[in-house]
Amino acid sequence: MRGSASPDLVVTIDGPAGAGKSVSARALAQRLGLRLVDTGALYRAVAWAVRAAGIDPGDLGALTTVLERARVDLRGDRIFVDDRDVTDEIRTPEITRLTSLLTRLGVVRDKMTPLQRALAAGGGVVLEGRDTGTVVWPEAQVKFYLDATLETRARRRHRDLLAQGVSMSVSEVAADVERRDRQDTERALAPLRKPEDAVVVDTSSLTLDAVVDRMLQVVEQARCCTRS
Numbered sequence: 001m002r003g004s005a006s007p008d009l010v011v012t013i014d015g016p017a018g019a020g021k022s023v024s025a026r027a028l029a030q031r032l033g034l035r036l037v038d039t040g041a042l043y044r045a046v047a048w049a050v051r052a053a054g055i056d057p058g059d060l061g062a063l064t065t066v067l068e069r070a071r072v073d074l075r076g077d078r079i080f081v082d083d084r085d086v087t088d089e090i091r092t093p094e095i096t097r098l099t100s101l102l103t104r105l106g107v108v109r110d111k112m113t114p115l116q117r118a119l120a121a122g123g124g125v126v127l128e129g130r131d132t133g134t135v136v137w138p139e140a141q142v143k144f145y146l147d148a149t150l151e152t153r154a155r156r157r158h159r160d161l162l163a164q165g166v167s168m169s170v171s172e173v174a175a176d177v178e179r180r181d182r183q184d185t186e187r188a189l190a191p192l193r194k195p196e197d198a199v200v201v202d203t204s205s206l207t208l209d210a211v212v213d214r215m216l217q218v219v220e221q222a223r224c225c226t227r228s
Contacts, residue, residue, distance in 0.1 A: 006123075006223065007123055007124045008122075008123035008124065009032075009034065009123055009124060009125075009141055009142070009219075009223075010120055010123055010124075010125055010127065010137050010139075010140040010141060010142075011028065011032075011034070011125070011126045011127065011140060011141070011142045011143075011144070011219065012126075012127045012128075012132035012133035012136070012137055012140040012142070012143045012144065012195070012198075013025045013028075013126065013127065013128045013129075013132065013133075013143075013144045013145075013146060014128075014129060014130055014131065014132055014133050014134070014143075014144070014145050014146070014192065014194070014195065014198070015130070015144075015145050015146035015147050015192075016130075016147065016153065016177075016180075016181050016184065016192060017153060017157065017177050017180050017181070017184075018148065018152070018153025018154065018156045018157045018177055019146040019147050019148045019153060019203055020146055020148065020156070020203040020208070020211060021128050021129075021146050022038060022040075022128060023208060024146060024203070024208065024211050024212060024215065025038070025126050025128035026077070027208060027212045028126055028212055028215050028216070028219075029125075029126040031212060031216060032126070032216075032219065034124050034125055034126050035124055035125045035126070036077065036125070036126050036128065037074060037116065037119045037120060037125050037126065037127050037128070038074075038077075038079075038128050038129070039112075039116050039127060039128060039129030039130075039131075039132055039136060040099075040128070040129045040130065041074075041079050041087075041090060042072055042074065042079065042112055042115065042116065043099050043102065043103055043108070043112060044079070044090035044091070044095055044096075044099050045072045045079045045080075045081050045086055045090060046067070046070065046072060046099075046102060046108060046111070046112065047090070047095050047098040047099040047102055048081055048086050048089060048090050048095060049066055049070040049072070049081050049082075050063065050066055050098065050102065051094070051095065051098060052081075053066045057098065057101055057102060057105075060105075060107060063105070063107060063108075064107055067107060067108065067111045070082060071083075072112075072115065074119060091160075091164060092164070092166070093161070093166060093168075093176070096176075096180075100180055100183050100184070103130075103184075103187070103189075103190075104183070104187045104188070104189060105189075106189055109189055109190060113135060113136060113190075116129075116132075116136045116137075117136060117137065120136065120137050127140070130184055130190075130192045131190040131191075131192065133145070133195035133198055134190070134193060134195050135190045138195070141222055142199075142218060142219050142222045143195045143197055143198035143199065144198055144199050144200075144201060144215060144218070145194040145195065145198040145199070145200045145201070146200075146201050146203055146211070147200065147201070147202055147203070148202060148203045148204040149204045150174060150177065150178060150181075151174070152203075152204045153177050154170055154173045154174035154177050155170060157173050157176075157177055158170045158173040161173065199215075199218050201214055201215065
């Protein structure tokens with residue numbers, strides 16, 4: 001199925017780090033002819049802006065100033081901060097750690113959630129992140145929750161880091177992933193959780209094609225139900 005989704009369709013894909021959300025969301029969006037909104041990348045862009053400003057993220061006054069001034073834009077699959085393409089600069093371990101800290105702050109979410117909702121408002125999008133089906137767009141017609149074993153997720157993350165030239169052992173990566181899981185699920189604001197009406201896909205032993213095919217089946221079922 002390609003390009004057969006209704007123009008107002010909103011699909012959300014949530015799940016923990018390393019579950020395969022990003023690659024699956026991109027492939028699904030391409031197959032359906034929808035726009036991809038990587039909400040995590042938008043938060044990473046904010047983290048990049050905070051780091052570039054050289055401020056203490058615990059200084060709410062300085063942080064608020066950065067948030068008010070920074071312009072975060074999504075153009076196709078590229079992320080911009082104040083017209084600078086930062087897509088290739090926001091995937092480092094440093095930005096990951098800072099992003100995890102910032103996503104727990106209400107002042108950051110007050111800026112980003114409305115932006116993410118605005119990007120989804122016209123429909124025709126796949127939203128990918130950790131709270132897309134619970135906070136950003138809970139009214140989505142189709143919701144997925146992707147998961148995988150910690151070992152699988154750590155191996156995937158380790159592979160990605162090696163490709164970026166970052167040297168860490170698999171055990172170190174697993175510890176980081178586990179720590180991120182705790183931070184994401186235990187934070188007070190918009191914690192990571194499975195939407196009640198989400199379809200769970202365990203990607204541990206599935207190929208990308210198998211994951212996307214499963215998701216396409218669900219979208220098609222939802223589309224058929226809507227038509228009837």
